[in-house]
Amino acid sequence: MTDLRLRTERLVLRRFSPADLPAVTALCGDPEVMRHLDDGRPVPPDRVATELLPGLLREYAELPDGLGRWALEARATAQAAEPGTGTGTEGRFLGWAALRPPSSVGLVGPERRDGDVELGYRLLPAARGRGYATEAAAALVRAAFAELGAERVVATTMTVNTASRRVLERVGLRHVRTFHVDWPDPIPGSEHGDVVHALTRAEWAAGRAGAVR
Template sequence: MSEPLPPRHVRLRTDRLVLRRFTPADLPAVTALCGDPEVMRYIDDGRPVPPDRVADELLPSLLRAYADLPDGLGCWALEAGGRFLGWAALHPPSSVGLEPERRPDHLELGYRLRPAARGLGYATEAATALVGAAFGERPGTERVVATTMTVNTASRRVLERAGLRHVRTFSVDWPDPIPGSEHGDVVYALTRAEWAGGTRRPAADTR
């Protein structure tokens, strides 16, 4: 039986998920996630992240962010029944194409999910919970934004189910384009007013 997580390590709980802080012990899980070609198909250069880069750069940056970012922001491990499913993130806007949204009252949503965990509603559940936390816990948040490739229809459906809507398509002259990049990327967004006026899903238990 696994030891219960310290309360400060749990970001929030939903009906099926626990979103918790990463720890150094998560290195094998993060390496497998980011080393999966299917996971990385629409991310960055479309290539799996080498294990040494995960160990030396990626995971340490995720861990530092808990201290560097305001409380409640960062990248969180997704678990269901103790099984690692991937991650979900909420942080200040950083993606290419979000220049108009790089404001202190905007937050960016993101996630990565293992292929075996897809199609079961986990991504939507996690994204919806973080959108609720963005507006429900942080009075200064006025907009939640997200980006993905135009051809990434599965990710676009997740964003739509979480309440975001397509607001813009943009193109970037990538130095190493991947298949589908010729169709551009999309920005999705949800404002506080839209969130408050819509039909909310059941609230998650936060921290």
């Protein structure tokens, strides 16, 4: 099976490999990346090497074809066109984007529906503000409905994570509820709760997310 998952105007989404350990370590070890994720702390390098990356690689065999976490790379044409990036070559690592069975708090239990898939993404700080997250998320939303037969795309983030919420809204997901969790070790902003955004197949087909179709 090819390592390529998707190609957009400016991005390549491909499978991770063991050679990506330094990139994943840098991504998940960045305090700004992790500020609104998990326990809000950078992931230690040894945990990335022994748990996170091996688990990520196992998903390609364990999950249905088309699901998993995918490395985001800038295409050479995109790098050449953007100020400050230089001409470069295809392959500059930007982060990851994911479509997976729902597993985040707020998306499991009674709230989960058959046919749900969870959308997620993480970008390096230097890659933010260029529309990469929106471009990758839009491509995966389209793939979820057009290729994978999903009935609903769902995502969750902290209420205070306005940047992530804007990405979800731009690709058609709408706010469906806010929830609060008694976290054992709360991070700043958690007192405002978390939000669930969703887009159904019917909404997508009706053109509610017209820009992402």
